[in-house]
Amino acid sequence: MTNKTNPFGARGLLQTARGPLSYYDLTRLEKDGLVKQASLPFSIRILLESVLRNIDGYLVREEDVHTVARWNPTTPPRREIPFMPGRVLMQDFTGVPAVVDLAAMRSALFRTGGDPNQINPVVPADLVIDHSVQVDYFGSAGAFALNVEREFERNRERYALLRWAQRAFRNLRVVPPGTGICHQVNLEYLANIVTTRDGKDGGTAFPDTLVGTDSHTTMVNGLGVLGWGVGGIEAEAVLLGQPYYMLLPAVVGFKLTGALQEGTTATDLVLTVTQMLRNKGVVDKFVEFYGPGLTYLPLADRATIANMAPEYGATVGFFPVDEETLHYMRGTGRPPTLVSLVEQYAKAQGLFRTDATPDPQYSDTLALDMAKVEPSMAGPRRPQDRVSLSQMKNAFHLSLAKDYKKEILPGQAAASSSGKGKVSVRQNGHEFNLDHGAVVIAAITSCTNTSNPSVMIGAGLLAKKALERGVKTKPWVKTSMAPGSRVVKDYLEMSGLLPYLEAQGFHIVGFGCTTCIGNSGPLSEAISQAINAEDIVAAAVLSGNRNFEGRIHSEVKANYLTSPMLVVAYALTGSVDIDILKDPLGRDARGESVYLRDIWPSQDEIRKTIERSLNPAIFQERYAEVFEGDDQWSSLPVPEGDLFAWDSASTYVQEVPFFKDISTRVPKKQDIKEARVLVMLGDSITTDHISPAGSIAPQGPAGQFLIQKGVQPRDFNTYGARRGNHDVMVRGTFGNIRLKNKLVPDSEGDWTLYMPSGEKMRIYDASIRYQGEGVPLIVIAGKEYGSGSSRDWAAKGPQLLGVQAVIAEGYERIHRSNLVGMGVLPLQFKAGENPQSLGLTGFETYNVVGIAEGLKPGQEVRVHARRDDGRESTFRVICRIDTPVEIDYYRNGGVLQTVLRRMLK
The missing domain is CATH 3.30.499.10 (Aconitase, domain 3)
Incomplete structure (x- = not known):
């Protein structure tokens, strides 16, 4: 039977243990000659089912089904489809x-x-x-x-x-x-x-x-x-x-x-x-x-x-x-x-x-x-930079010289108690020396690996075997374990391995995202002072999925991703400047060397331990009341009413300004005229660079704002936790301490030059001055702009700074979409062109022409860059608004403004 919502007659019936259930039968499309289902990737089949089931003649139409059904492996249709997630x-x-x-x-x-x-x-x-x-607390039973x-x-x-x-x-x-x-x-x-x-x-x-x-x-x-x-x-x-x-x-x-x-x-x-x-x-x-x-x-x-x-x-x-x-x-x-x-x-x-x-x-x-596949790590700054474990020591030395302009002298240990290190440290009754490569953070963290019983049980077995041989975590290593669910704690307890992890310093500090997103907490004062005093390239070893510069900890420059088992192993060595496959991890009570191969658990050991420790009842019990929370959660006061009662004194939650003056009228987009460059950036700029999630520096604009509001630095929390307050977030935009703005090549962090005076100032302060003078702003960047987390404030922040367009060599998918969703125009240099080839310095005045005529997806737009001496260069860029619907979002100033205007009408 066909009708408006079932024009292909694909609605069928399944007789299931739950009773009869309707479904939209993909095989019906094949019978009608619309698709060869076996040739379609499974993921495309699911998209096909989605459009087939959601046809309403308005949001999803019959031609959308034909578009997906005609998916071609060599030339997929360059047409947008409406995906309706469940x-x-x-x-x-x-x-x-x-x-x-x-x-x-x-x-x-x-x-x-x-x-x-x-x-x-x-x-x-x-x-x-x-x-x-x-x-904040680690290495003890009460840390959690x-x-x-x-x-x-x-x-x-x-x-x-x-x-x-x-x-x-x-x-x-x-x-x-x-x-x-x-x-x-x-x-x-x-x-x-x-x-x-x-x-x-x-x-x-x-x-x-x-x-x-x-x-x-x-x-x-x-x-x-x-x-x-x-x-x-x-x-x-x-x-x-x-x-x-x-x-x-x-x-x-x-x-x-x-x-x-x-x-x-x-x-x-x-x-x-x-x-x-x-x-x-x-x-x-x-x-x-x-x-x-x-x-x-x-x-x-x-x-x-x-x-x-x-x-x-x-x-x-x-x-x-x-x-x-x-x-x-x-x-x-x-x-x-x-x-x-x-x-x-x-x-x-x-x-x-x-x-x-x-x-x-x-x-x-x-x-x-x-x-x-061979044992591996990835780092020190990108997750795709895999290093074979056998080459880890050499790779660190190369990175030290190339990326950090440092070197380790022959025979010099990265961290030891032998007196050969670069700086001496006293901490908790221990005296040791730190140098480049010292592991100061070892974290079993992130759902990437803590969801996997084989590597978690493996880490527990390795910790146990090391302890039995008398090899323990080095005293300068900040250790932590933050599983992705409470089930992990249950099976580690049932296996008897949790005490051994705790004995090596890996106490559970929480069930959530910690070190992998920069919530690693502070280093000890003694370690922090040593790192800063001698500009030590310290290391973090973690079982996470990201290690972008400045993400894990602001004072830790070299960050390596690896398995929980190797996290424990590197905590035992205390340094990445070691051939961990050949050099001993330590010595046992008899003075004999203990090697990684001596304590590495076999796959059979891991499998047998999992079989006796993990069962369905653990999951059923843990998730029976997953939405209830503990006493602290249930005792929180809850505001009443359909409207949230905004508190002007709150430093966490404020009404955003995006909708305050909205009306049904859609303002006409104009060409961008006489714009200045707020920041000029290189390749692989992540959303962490644009909108950091970690600690808030007291001396920065966001920190100064909070201090003025009566918040003490101890209570700053993180940028991520304050994303409900736009006043904090806009002041932290481009606030990553490792940001390299080419307008100020001698500085790192949130600095820029205000033009035309050339005055050096904070990016936020410059934007306020530009906006006060009615000067529109743009950002210029290289390849992979906006890679990393799907962070909406990496688009919201620049928009509130007055950025009207970004011109980059390439974008990461989510960030490009977010820019459009906030009414910021993403433009892309043509193939073979970039700021260097075009001779752009970032000190020019820019006109972006063609917006007022009405943009189309993927069209070329003219850019005129005029230097202070009057010379002008003109080049074309590609409009990276990719679909007609995105054009509508851009015209309305953003996707939410588009939805709200529809409701107003």
Whole structure:
């Protein structure tokens, strides 16, 4: 039967253990000759089901089904499609500003006489509070409780907002702090793989899909769930019932063969995959894994690989549903009826992979024999810079000379008690010497690895064997462990390994994102003074997914990603300036050398320990009351009412200015005239550079603002925690201490030159002066501008600074979209051109011409750059507004303004 919402007659019926469920049958399209389903990548099949199911003749139309069905591996249709995700996942750093925006939209709608309850999530959303815990206390049994107490002290205002939102908004669930990391909670509990939803025609089954406000939302791709990170701005639009508009992507197939060998881990595999895919170039593409190796790849390993899709540049890193998916569902305590439904639905829809499944057709392919993967690390500044463990010492020396202009003298130890180090330190009854390469942070952190029992159990076994041989963590290493869910603590306790990790200093400090996002907490005063006094290139070793410059800790320059097992090993050595495969880690009671090979657990040891320590009941018990929280959470005062009661004295939560004067009239966009360059940047500028998430410096504009508001530096918290206050965030924009603005080559941090006087000042102060004089601003940058986290404030901040356009050699996917979502024009240099080839200094006055005529996706725009001596150069750039819908967003000043104007009308 066909009708307006089922024009292809694809609505079918499944008889399931849950009763009859409707579904939109993809095989019907094949019978009608519209598609050869077996040739489509699994991820494209899921997109096809989405448009087929959501046809309404307005947001999703019949031609959208034809567009996806005609996906061609060599030339995917360059047409946008409306993707309607089934749900939205948020964490608190990005979720709080989203809630603030929604609350501000309610206030704006109320002021114009509208019903504020129109602003309400249409799509179900989960907000997991995981980004606010910091490692203030560590190395003791009471560290966790003290850190939680400090977390609530710092974040009471933010948490009150989220408690209000949980009550005020329909379809919004909040997972309280201290529960786990959103992606691991999603993997272990929230994700259903197949979703059912009741409607007027009964229940309907469809693939679980989502977008998230964190770039590592892709982790759930390992479970066969299609989803990825988007800007918080776009996620809010999805919450309000708007599609996520996207160009149909190319899909790169990654064939896995063989199996990991003894001595290698899933972390080594993902660092290898990341390096290969970065070299391949997969930005804005889907990556889908296939091949016989999937049969031997546990789901936890798949999730580790999927987690790092942002690091290898892909939109997703997708693994189709197969027997391993069902095995994981049973192991994590999912209901048997859900497991049965997933199997039945996936097989009926051609979404279930077996060894006999024909390989889909891909836009491009590459392959890896997992037997050839070797132990690895990545660093010191980018996750794609993999280093073989055997070459780690040499790689550090090369980096020391090239990146930091330092050297270690022959025979000089990086950190020791032998008296040969560069600076002597006394701490807690120990005396030692520090030099370049000293490991001052060793953190088992991030859902990338803590979601994987094999490497967590492996770390516990290694810690145990080292302790039994008398080898302990060095006293200058700040150690911590922050699992992505409480289940990890349960199985480490059940295995008997937690005491050994604690004896090596790896006490649990929290269940959330800590060191991997810069919440590593302070170093000891003695270590900090030593590093700064001698400009020591200290090291951090962590099991996270990102190590961008300045991210982990402002005083730690060299940061290396690796497995939890090697995190423990490097805590034992205390230095990265060691050949850890050949040099001893220490000596035992008999004076005999202890090597890494002596204490490295075998795969069989790890497997047997997992089998006796992990069971479905642990997951079921831990997640039974996942939304309840502890006494501190439930005792928080909750504001009442449909409108949030903004408190002008709050330094955490303020109504954003984006909607205060909004009306139904759309102001006409004009050409950008007589603009100045606020910052001129190089390649690989991350969203951390643009809008840092870490500590707030007292001497900077944001710190001075807080001090003026009566906040003591001890209570500053982090930028990430203050994203609900635009006054703080705009002052921290471009505030990363490692930012290199080419206008001030002799300085790092938030400095620029105010033109035409050439006066050196803070970027925020310069922007205020420019805005006071009516001077529009632009940013000039190199390749990979906006890489890293899906951070909406990296677009909001520049917009509030008065930046009207960014001209870059290339953009990371999410950030480009965020710029459009905030009404900032992303422009791209033509191939073969860049600021250097065009002779741009950043001191010119710029006119961007062609905007007033009405922009089209991908069109060329003229730029005139006039030097102070009157000479002018003209060049063309590409408008990186990629779809007609984005043009509409840009015209309206942003995506949320577009949605709000529709409601006003």
